[in-house]
Amino acid sequence: MTVECAISIKDVEKSYGPTPVLRGVSLDLAVGEVLVIIGRSGSGKSTLLRCINGLEEFQGGSIRVGDIEVSPKTAKGGSLRKTVGMIFQSFNLFPHLTATENVTLAPRKLNKVSRDKANVEAAALLAKVGLSHRAHAYPSQLSGGEQQRVAIARALAMHPRVMLFDEPTSSLDPETVGSVLIVMRRLAQEGMSMIVVTHEMGFARDVADRVIFVDEGLIVEEGPPLQVLRSPTHQRTRLFLHSILQEHNRDEPPLPDPLETGIHDS
Amino acid sequence: MSWHDSQLTDYAPLLYQGAKTTLRLTGLALLFGSALGIVAGLARSSRVWWLRLPAMMFIGTFRSIPILLQLFFAYYGLPLLFNINVPQYAAATLALSVYCGAYMAEVVRSAVQSVDSGQLAAAAALGLGRVRTFIYVISPQALRVGVPAAVGVFVMTLKDSSLASVIGYLELTGTGLAVREIDPASGSFTVLIAVGAIYFVCAWLISLCGQYVERRLRIPGMAGAKAQPTMTAA
Numbered sequence: 001m002t003v004e005c006a007i008s009i010k011d012v013e014k015s016y017g018p019t020p021v022l023r024g025v026s027l028d029l030a031v032g033e034v035l036v037i038i039g040r041s042g043s044g045k046s047t048l049l050r051c052i053n054g055l056e057e058f059q060g061g062s063i064r065v066g067d068i069e070v071s072p073k074t075a076k077g078g079s080l081r082k083t084v085g086m087i088f089q090s091f092n093l094f095p096h097l098t099a100t101e102n103v104t105l106a107p108r109k110l111n112k113v114s115r116d117k118a119n120v121e122a123a124a125l126l127a128k129v130g131l132s133h134r135a136h137a138y139p140s141q142l143s144g145g146e147q148q149r150v151a152i153a154r155a156l157a158m159h160p161r162v163m164l165f166d167e168p169t170s171s172l173d174p175e176t177v178g179s180v181l182i183v184m185r186r187l188a189q190e191g192m193s194m195i196v197v198t199h200e201m202g203f204a205r206d207v208a209d210r211v212i213f214v215d216e217g218l219i220v221e222e223g224p225p226l227q228v229l230r231s232p233t234h235q236r237t238r239l240f241l242h243s244i245l246q247e248h249n250r251d252e253p254p255l256p257d258p259l260e261t262g263i264h265d266s
Numbered sequence: 267m268s269w270h271d272s273q274l275t276d277y278a279p280l281l282y283q284g285a286k287t288t289l290r291l292t293g294l295a296l297l298f299g300s301a302l303g304i305v306a307g308l309a310r311s312s313r314v315w316w317l318r319l320p321a322m323m324f325i326g327t328f329r330s331i332p333i334l335l336q337l338f339f340a341y342y343g344l345p346l347l348f349n350i351n352v353p354q355y356a357a358a359t360l361a362l363s364v365y366c367g368a369y370m371a372e373v374v375r376s377a378v379q380s381v382d383s384g385q386l387a388a389a390a391a392l393g394l395g396r397v398r399t400f401i402y403v404i405s406p407q408a409l410r411v412g413v414p415a416a417v418g419v420f421v422m423t424l425k426d427s428s429l430a431s432v433i434g435y436l437e438l439t440g441t442g443l444a445v446r447e448i449d450p451a452s453g454s455f456t457v458l459i460a461v462g463a464i465y466f467v468c469a470w471l472i473s474l475c476g477q478y479v480e481r482r483l484r485i486p487g488m489a490g491a492k493a494q495p496t497m498t499a500a
Contacts, residue, residue, distance in 0.1 A: 053391055081393035092388035096406045096485050105402060106392040138486055151388075158392060 006031045006066065006162050006193040007052060013060030014047060021047050022058065023217035029162070029195060034188045036204040036225070037197045039214035040240060045197045048214070049164045052195070053084040066161065078110070085155030089167040091147040093139040099126060099150045100135045103157045110158075118157075125153040129183050145176030152183055163187065165196040199244060205229055213237045277445045277457060284441030285464055291358055291437055292427045292468075296420055298363035303370020303419075310375045321371065328368035333426045336361040341433040358430035358437075366423040373419055377412030378404060410483050417476035421469045428465070438464060 007029040014022040021044045029035055037045045050056040052063055054075025063070040065083055074080045093102050103125055104118035113121070126135050129149040139147055148168055155163060165184065169177040181203050188194055188207050198204065204211050204225050211228040213221040213236075221228055221237045232238050309321035328336065341357035344350065381404050389399040431440030442461035 055387055055390060076395070078393050078395065081391060084391075086388075086391040088384060088388060088391075090384050092384040094385060094388075094403055096410070106394060109398050109402060110393055140486060154392070 008064040011061035012058050014058040021217055031193050032191045033209045034194045034207055036208040036211045043214045044217040045214045046166050049166050053081055082158050083161050085160035085163045087151055087165045087168045089170050091151050093147050095139050098136050098138055103154045107157050125156050129153050144172045145179045148180045162193045167197050280441050284438035288427055288438040292424045294359050295362035295366050295423055299366025299370050302367030304374055306371035307374025311378045325368050325371045328364055333365050334429050337433050354435040358435045369419045373412050373415040377408035380411045381407045413480050420472050
């Protein structure tokens with residue numbers, strides 16, 4: 001049995017002017033798979049996501065989403081972006097519209113869904129992300145976690161087959177991070193194909209089918225979460241994880257520097 | 267010797283005519299200027315260079331030259347250049363419209379560009395396309411941001427309509443100055459105070475309209491949530 005390919009990325013290269021950001025990235029996302037990408041800021045992971053749905057143009061290689069070849073033309077066409085939903089670090093809700101109106105805008109204007117039907121669907125989606133009671137609130141009246149959940153409902157309203165998450169919880173208070181991760185986990189369990197760029201190692205460990213470490217525009221390490229996170233094969237991966245863990249666990253004593261203490265029995 | 271009242275009743279009809287002329291001139295200039303400003307402002311914000319550069323040149327030129335000179339060019343210069351006859355009302359309306367348009371273009375441009383790019387990315391990711399994004403995402407927000415600045419430009423246009431008097435156009439200021447010359451003994455400053463009061467009331471009415479519009483458009487928590495009286499020029 002062959003697993004269908006939701007997204008196929010081959011040797012993608014991208015530069016901003018003279019600066020290379022992606023230097024030959026290849027990966028495949030199977031239908032229903034959850035892929036988590038970790039890496040330093042500036043490593044190219046966000047850029048990769050934006051190349052997938054045509055928000056950025058890339059110079060080399062190819063990206064295929066389902067049976068759509070990503071190019072400037074298909075990006076404008078409409079069917080590419082209807083297949084791929086995207087969640088941003090800064091939520092990017094439309095501030096002049098209520099939560100419900102944010103969710104119904106694209107279906108009504110693009111898919112010509114009637115207002116009543118769109119409202120019914122929006123109500124269901126907002127209930128799914130736990131925000132029925134905030135259906136008529138404006139974004140400025142919502143907390144960060146609530147805004148992000150509305151953003152997820154908004155993306156789901158277009159019935160995408162793949163969802164891209166670009167550091168969805170990086171702008172949130174620690175208390176609200178969980179509320180968003182719960183929604184994402186439920187989406188994964190329902191079989192959504194997802195690529196998630198995040199620093200949330202717990203989510204990666206528990207929900208991801210595969211974890212990929214990207215550094216300086218290249219995939220350095222790839223594999224099941226426990227392998228990549230607990231016993232990485234590459235030094236760069238190890239250094240990165242070390243620095244991430246140090247940030248997240250400031251209360252714990254820092255790990256001993258192997259260079260300082262020499263070989264150590266742990 | 268009785269002072270203000272008798273003189274006021276003497277020249278009140280003249281001031282009334284002058285005020286009507288000013289309001290007509292300003293009204294037309296605001297109408298044409300707003301239309302021109304929207305076109306030029308959108309062109310100025312465009313990604314295509316052959317829209318953007320001409321718009322930049324237009325805006326830069328007509329915001330850098332005094333309206334006084336623009337009036338002269340319209341009234342004395344155009345006939346010389348094109349061998350046509352330009353009546354006063356046409357020259358005044360043309361010059362004031364173009365002047366207002368250049369300033370309105372900047373109001374439109376900065377309002378459109380004030381919508382943050384994250385929203386453009388989200389709209390694009392949803393598949394909304396440039397036109398729909400402009401209609402449903404950019405315009406509603408740009409409108410709210412632009413109204414206070416637009417009120418400023420409107421009041422500026424009203425005040426600068428007074429300069430049409432230098433080409434002999436008998437609008438309100440020209441009428442007031444003429445009355446003052448014809449009858450120097452008539453408590454001459456009173457007429458100018460009356461003229462000033464009329465401008466003040468008109469500007470205040472424009473500002474009130476602006477506040478009303480701001481209030482109607484207001485979204486809780488969004489930029490510009492509080493309607494402010496704005497009578498200052500852009």
